[in-house]
Structures are given as structure tokens and as C-alpha cells.
Amino acid sequence: MIPVLGDGEVLHGAGPGGVAAASLPDAAALSAYVESLRHGLILVGQDGRVALCSREAHRLLGIAVGIRVVGRPVLRLLGPPAGGRDDRRRLAAHLRHALRGREPVSFDAALGPMPVSLDLSPLPDGGWSVAIEEAASRAAARRAAAGGSEDTLTGLANRAAFGRRLEEAHAGLSRTGTPFAVLAIDLDRFKHVNDTLGHELGDAVLRVVAQRLRAVVRDGDCAARLGGDEFAVLQVGVADAGEAEVLARRIVDLLGRAYVVQGHLVAIGASVGISLAGPDAVPPEHLLRHADLALYRAKADGRDTFRFFEPVMDERLRARRELELDLRKALALRQFELHFQPQMNLSTDRLVGCEALIRWRHPTRGMVSPAEFIPLAEETGLIVPIGEWVVRTACREAVLWPESLSVAVNLSPAQFKSRKLVEVVASALSSSGLAPRRLELEITEGVLLQENEANLATLHALRDLGLRISMDDFGTGYSSLNYLRSFPFDKIKIDRSFVADISTKPDCVAIIRAIASLGLSFGMTTVAEGVETADQMRRIRDEGCTDVQGYLISRPVPAPDILRLLDRQGAAAHVLQPASEALR
DSSP states (O other): OOOOSSSSSSSEOOOOOOOOBBBOOOOHHHHHHHOOOOOOEEOOTTTTTTEEEEEHHHHHHHHHHOOOOOBBHHHHOOOOOOHHHHHHHHHHHHHHHHHHHOOOOOEEEHHHSSEEEEEEEEEETEEEEEEEEEEHHHHHHHHHHHHBBTTTTOBBBHHHHHHHHHHHHHHHHHHHOOEEEEEEEEESSSHHHHHHHHHHHOOOOOOOHHHHHHHHSOOOOOEEETTTEEEEEEESSSSSSHHHHHHHHHHHOOOOSSSEEEEEEEEEEEEEEEEEEEETTTOOHHHHHHHHHHHHHHTTTSSSSEEEEOOOHHHHHHHHHHHHHHHHHTTTTTTTEEEEEEEEETTTTTEEEEEEEEEEEEETEEEEEEHHHHHHHHHHTTHHHHHHHHOOOOOOOHSSOOOOOOEEEEOOOHHHHHHHHHHHHHHHHHHTTTTTGEEEEEEGGGSSSSSSSHHHHHHHHTTTTEEEEEEEEEEESSSSHHHHHOOOOOOEEEEEEHHTTTTTTTHHHHHHHHHHHHHHHHEEEEEOOOSSHHHHHHHHHHOOOOOEEEETTOOOOEEHHHHHHHHOOOTTOOOOOHHHHHOO
């Protein structure tokens, strides 16, 4: 919008780079204001003659400042255009339109040493004004404005623009009661596209996703890319949850259809979380967070679906945050403790070792299940310092046991990838005085799926310390045989899911028999986990496993109970009875 002169005293509005002015009582003040503008300004009277021309207008039009232009016809001032007769006619047409139509007109022209952009606006007294800028500056301003509101990859609104639209919709809700919905969208399996086909193709897929989103939203709605593969839609004028559900279903369906991009067939999906803004609307930023919480629920429920926000989701988030804070304090406050579950050799019926299992005894929560806090520790990275504490504590406890007993410690994926792992284990052995051969580290197959060379290097570095390494949950991963061939594990632990069904499912018997045979061929110990019944024990013996672990032998018990268990059975033989009898 450009400055508009009323009676020579008041300017209404502001031009590009200018500000709205209050009453200007004299010509000196008016002149000072005009010369302060960053753009050129020409004021024209009813007779079509120049009434005022700023220094910046002189510069942009290539007119020396000393040349008097006030009183000259504006057409002579603005011409002859550098572009020739056609440009002169076009300019004259624009000027006539401004005068007759009394409507603002904007256009670009070559009038002087550089192309310029002109904004023509009629004045209340019958005259008009011309604001002049370099065309390059105007184009740069347009690009900057677009860059401030559009995602550069997809052309959708960006996060900042979406936030502004969300605030506007919230303000509209307060004024008129017009409800709206916020839909948070996350692509499913998109990371696999980037990892396997490259980011360039991934970007091409994101552009197609944006096209599909544009196709499903209505005029007035706002579709945005918030970053990465995260998108959002602001759906305005939503009468009820049913309308938001219809849009969510369309998004899940359309984004889940196959993509053919650069000759590749790509299959991804989308999960959607919905937050509804009604009469009791929470602040705008909370609405987006609520949609995100619903999105997480959709992903947890299997992906390729949608979920509405429910207050219980917010409660769960607060509970999770409180649990995380408590977990961060637990190590410093020494709330963790280790329990140990014995393992028995089937040929001698003697205790040969124990697996260390962490427990969290919270002062108000009581005993917190590992199933509740271990995933949180892995997600937050706390599993690394917690895991180090487990290794050190297990070594200190095991050094008090008879030398024939070993202690097994599970390593999380984050621990295994830690550069300090070998150093930590070596330090734990040295400070405790435990013989390396009595420490066993258990690694799941999932830890070993990526970075094959780096994994093998870590395994060999640990083996060089003199300890033993076992593969835990064998048969549930993808690379078992390959790793058994590449690295000489000391022990294979058969997952409890196979043992649980050994009495009823012949395929589980066949799997256990095959694993036991495989272990025998490689010279590895095979441990069946989760043995709870006498029938399971008998079948495990028949299939050739060497060791067992489970409730039939003993539940996990605190360290002092391990020593009492040995004492009651005779320290020399270490012959085990079921824990219910030994600890009775």
C-alpha cells in the first residue's frame, strides 16, 4: 500500500518500507517524511502535473536532482520509456486506468537506468501518487515473503505459516465460534525409502505427497509440511468429529497408495492424529501437541490409521515425563538393584551361572517393572549409564560366589554401539577382581543386524578380554546363521517363546531340536529359557539342550539369596532343587 495525500496535511497508510504517518502540519514535515521513505514517491495533481518528486524517485528514473520536475506533466517525467513506443502506450493506459477507475494499479516498466516497479494509487482530492522501487528489490521482497511462508521443497505452507494460520483460526473460534480441526500426519516406512533409494528420490516422494494433500483439502484449509516427513492440515469449519474423520480416512487412503517415482515403485503409508477445537479450545500450540499425541497412538496401534486425541493421552504423556524424571534420579539415589536367575546344566543338574536382571525399587512407586522403564531408558539414552552400573555391580557380586559360577549380563543396542563399551567392561573386571572367564555378555540378534564389520570388531575386542559372549533370544532375528558362522559365540540362548509351546506345537519342538543340534555342531552351549514345567524340562532334555533357565529352577532372586541357595543345597555339589523348596 502507498502513501495517500489528503489535503496536504495527512498521510493515510504506508508505502513499501514506509510507516503510517500521523498529522503533518507543514510542508517541511511532509518533505522530511517523504525523503525518509526507502522507495521513490511522486505526487500528481488533478491536472496530471507533478506536485512532488522525492530524491529517490529522481535516482530511480535517472533524473538529476537539480532538474526541476514539479509542475511538469507526469507523462513527460516518466517517458519516453527505454522500452520504446509500446511501453509508452502501456504506461499511458495504466495511468488513464488509475485516473478513471479510481483503483490502485501496479506494474513494472523500463523507465530509466534500471527496471522499476510502480504502484499507482488515486488520492481523495482527485490526484494520485506513484510509489517507485527497483524491480529487482520488489522481486527479492516477493521471494523473501514466499520463503517465509512456503516450504521450499513441496510448496506447502511451512511450520511458521501453519502456526500463524492456527492462531488465526483460534482467534476466529473465539470471535465467531467457528470450530476447526488439526490433523498431524506422519509418513510410515518413509525412512526405509531414504535409506535404500536415497534422499533425492525421497524428496521426490515428498513432493508427490504434497500434491496428494492439496487434492484432498478444501479451499480455506491449510496443508503444511512441518519438516522431514511430518505434515499437518488445518481443517476449518468442522461441524463435528465426523467431518474430520472423513478427511483423515481420505488422507490415510490417498497417501497409502503406491507411488511411481523416477522409475521406482514406492510403498509407504500415513498415520494421522486429530485434535478438535471446540468452545473450550485450548491454546493453539496445545492443539498441535494433542494432534501429535493422537498420531503417536495411531502409530502404536499399527500405523496406516488415524486416532482422535483423548485427554487420557495427555495424562499418559505427563506420567511418562514424571517417570523419566524419576528414572534420571534413580541411578544417583541408588534405587536400582540386581536380581539373579540361576542357570542349570542338564548333564550334572548343577548350577553353572546366573543371569543378572535389573530391578528398580522406587520409594513411592514400589517395584517398577523393567518392561516399563527399560524401553524409556533406551529411548532417552539413559540405558548406557544404567547398563554400565549393571556390569560393574554384577562383577562385584559374582566375585563373592564360588569360582565355578559365572554371571551373565545383557547388553542393550545402545550399549553395544557405545565407544566406551570395551573400556567399561575391562574396568569392571579389573576393579572387582572377577576372572574374565566368569563374565558372560548376552547380545540379542537385533543388535547385530547393521554395521557388520563394526559389530564383529567390537565382539572380537570383548573376546580378547577373556570373557564369554552369548547370543540371546536366538531364532527371533534375521541374521542368526550368518553371525554364528562369522563369530564363535560361546552360548546360544533359545527364546522362551519356543519353550512355552514345546508341549503343544510340534514346530517348536523341531526348532529347539535344530538349534540344539546347531549348537552341538559349533561347539556352543545351548540354554533353553523360560522352563516352568516338568514336561518342558523333560522335552528340553530329550532335544539335546545343554542348560536350562526358568521358574522351575528358580525365580530371579536378590544376590544374598543366591548364596543361601548354594548353602542349603551344599556348596560342594551345587545340586539344585526347585526354588520353592530350596528357599523355603
